[in-house]
Amino acid sequence: MTATPYDIFNKEYHCATKFVLVDENTRKYGLPHLLQMCPTLQNARIIEICAGEQHKNLETFAQIIEQLSENNADRKSVLINLGGGMICDIGGFAAACYKRGIDFVNIPTTLLAMVDAAHGGKTGVDFQNFKNQIGVFALAKHVIVDVEFLKTLPKIEILSGFAEIVKMALITDINFWDVIKDTDLENSQTLQPLITEAIEKKMQIANEDPTEQNIRKILNFGHTFGHAFETFALENGEELSHGHAVTMGMLCELWLSEKILNFDSNQRNIISEFILSKYPKFPIQTADFERLFNILLQDKKNNRREIKPILLEKIGQPQYDLNCSQELCLEAFQAYTTFKKI
Ligand SMILES: NC(=O)c1ccc[n+]([C@@H]2O[C@H](COP(=O)([O-])OP(=O)(O)OC[C@H]3O[C@@H](n4cnc5c(N)ncnc54)[C@H](O)[C@@H]3O)[C@@H](O)[C@H]2O)c1
Numbered sequence: 573m574t575a576t577p578y579d580i581f582n583k584e585y586h587c588a589t590k591f592v593l594v595d596e597n598t599r600k601y602g603l604p605h606l607l608q609m610c611p612t613l614q615n616a617r618i619i620e621i622c623a624g625e626q627h628k629n630l631e632t633f634a635q636i637i638e639q640l641s642e643n644n645a646d647r648k649s650v651l652i653n654l655g656g657g658m659i660c661d662i663g664g665f666a667a668a669c670y671k672r673g674i675d676f677v678n679i680p681t682t683l684l685a686m687v688d689a690a691h692g693g694k695t696g697v698d699f700q701n702f703k704n705q706i707g708v709f710a711l712a713k714h715v716i717v718d719v720e721f722l723k724t725l726p727k728i729e730i731l732s733g734f735a736e737i738v739k740m741a742l743i744t745d746i747n748f749w750d751v752i753k754d755t756d757l758e759n760s761q762t763l764q765p766l767i768t769e770a771i772e773k774k775m776q777i778a779n780e781d782p783t784e785q786n787i788r789k790i791l792n793f794g795h796t797f798g799h800a801f802e803t804f805a806l807e808n809g810e811e812l813s814h815g816h817a818v819t820m821g822m823l824c825e826l827w828l829s830e831k832i833l834n835f836d837s838n839q840r841n842i843i844s845e846f847i848l849s850k851y852p853k854f855p856i857q858t859a860d861f862e863r864l865f866n867i868l869l870q871d872k873k874n875n876r877r878e879i880k881p882i883l884l885e886k887i888g889q890p891q892y893d894l895n896c897s898q899e900l901c902l903e904a905f906q907a908y909t910t911f912k913k914i
């Protein structure tokens with residue numbers, strides 16, 4: 573039999589009590605493939621939580637701990653997080669806290685989790701209205717990336733994950749950007765090499781600066797303004813996935829890059845058109861700017877009245893720790909309202 577990454581459950585974790593954390597969707601769509609690839613896990617205990625960001629909270633965290641505890645998980649047990657970023661974040665956090673830390677393995681089932689959330693050690697839950705307000709850095713012992721899981725993932729979720737690949741290309745490498753421009757998102761096999769490259773690039777950066785003191789900040793490109801759109805949509809009961817919000821954030825931050833760092837305007841137009849050809853523009857009005865700016869100020873990465881978005885000098889040349897005034901941020905929102913798909 574050929575070796576597969578799933579062999580760890582027969583070898584390294586042969587004697588460990590195994591728990592698989594799922595939500596209702598990954599139980600339905602992901603678990604059958606996992607059990608097919610690794611029949612040993614038929615004996616694992618399944619912990620099911622409700623799907624969706626609104627459940628990435630302390631209450632769900634407590635449910636996971638309760639299940640581990642009631643089923644006598646010990647220090648040698650392993651928690652297998654089978655799902656998207658929500659499952660990886662909350663599962664990683666529960667594993668890191670239970671009895672001061674048990675092993676966890678991430679098996680991402682969304683594109684976003686495959687290229688981003690499952691790697692790099694950020695775990696946690698949301699608290700009150702703040703995303704990832706409580707959490708710790710804790711690395712998964714293994715991450716198993718299997719594109720087979722993407723076959724059941726809705727297109728909107730594929731697009732959300734693809735946004736993180738676009739981000740990764742723009743902050744690291746113009747050649748990578750040239751490749752992703754022509755990607756067929758319908759075919760999970762063509763996505764495979766892009767996933768591998770995005771993971772490698774993320775891990776290079778995360779390993780250099782595990783706790784985000786300096787260079788790791790560049791991974792937040794598109795996220796400063798993106799989080800403002802995401803929170804704003806949430807407050808107004810509008811649907812906007814994380815990745816979609818990040819693309820809208822990148823549009824604003826590229827505009828600021830041109831303004832502050834002379835980012836090439838032709839290049840910016842090409843990228844903006846590419847984004848708007850795949851992602852509908854999230855609508856905002858002038859009357860919303862003040863609220864959006866206040867959300868920017870609440871972001872834990874910004875301090876006092878200064879906003880610190882990641883900006884690009886060129887593709888592959890990001891800068892961090894730049895300050896952006898209130899006036900410029902409002903101008904960026906204003907400019908955003910004029911962007912059009914050509
Ligand atoms: N830790 C990090 O470094 C990091 C990085 C980026 C994002 N995140 C976090 O990740 C989360 C977003 O992750 P996400 O976009 O994967 O969302 P998600 O985990 O909520 O998954 C999106 C939806 O897809 C469903 N789903 C998952 N896999 C499926 C499959 N194979 N087939 C069908 N449906 C499936 C889920 O049940 C859910 O309804 C956010 O909480 C964000 O904060 C963390």
Ligand SMILES: [Zn+2]
Binds near residue numbers: 688736795814818
């Ligand atoms: Zn992100």
